Amino acid sequence: MKLIVGLGNPGKEYEKTRHNAGFCVMDELAKLCHTSIEQKKFNALIGTTQISGEQVMLMKPQTYMNSSGEAVIQAVNFYKIDPKDILVIHDDLDIPVGKLRIRTQGSSGGQKGMQSIMNHLHTQEISRIRVGIDKNPLIPIVDYVLGKVAKEDLKNYEDSVKRAADAAYMSITHSIEEVMNRYNKNE
Template sequence: MSEQGPWLVVGLGNPGGQYEGNRHNIGFMVADLLAERVGGKFKAHKSRAQVLEGRLAGERVVLAKPMSFMNLSGGPVVALRDFYKSGADRLIVIHDELDIDYATLRLKRGGGDNGHNGLKSITKSLGPEYLRVRAGIGRPPGRMEVADFVLRDFSSTERKELPWFVDRCADAVEALMQEGLERAQSTYNG
């Protein structure tokens, strides 16, 4: 088998303590849990991302959290892809998704960005053909602006289910790496 680059698993979020519990940062939350599973700590990398190299699901993996703001995620992701020589077929991006109910998960490859600025930036830099773990956060209530909603912390009701949901998203990443998209979809897109 020819040597290929490691899996590149990128959790999207915004850097800084004030964003930590935001809906927009669920990608960071999942990346943090995966780092615990790998048994390591994130370190600064020249790509403007926090990075952890290790093994997950029996595979070489690079976990990453871009330290640019969400709408500039493409730059660090391209730098990581180039540095680690991973193809788009081995790139998994974990992000919040407005059009899916809270605590519901969908896996897919490619597609549009659906107004998500992190995806828009990555797709502009790399094209759309990467794997996505779409973590449902639901739609804003009433007339709340989308930007206000995604930059708010999860509600107290949502936080009760959040550890389970983050764990399920992390399991889905491992399933994508081990079993491939179709099998992982049949388990997690239910």
């Protein structure tokens, strides 16, 4: 089984905020997979599907960003999912709006949801798609990530969300290295 996790915060007040890029990508991915992410399980909203013979779980943790690992570890333990079969999608302040970066391992880069997952799984070897949200030195980070995407950035942001969903979908049937070669090369 493959597990694809989009990070964000639950609740209407967080919808469409920069920090919910992972949730936005998951909504697009659910459309590509012809499924929904509505079942409540593992302190998360999940959806399951089968693609090319591969069982896939889509997850939106409902634990709030900084505790995302609590939801992920429950699914991993229940289904005995290997960390190599997990893909996490999250926002990244160090990448310009409209850009993606895909990695197979490394530090959390300060992204607390990713750090929570790494802490619970005891590994940095977790593939991830980072969706650029940029940063503004004039706005405190917490206020910035919990703010809405600026109108002038909206088209680039929405395009990157769609590309991230396409990359996540490709990861179901292709190696993460192939996904990286395709989606990192033009970034």
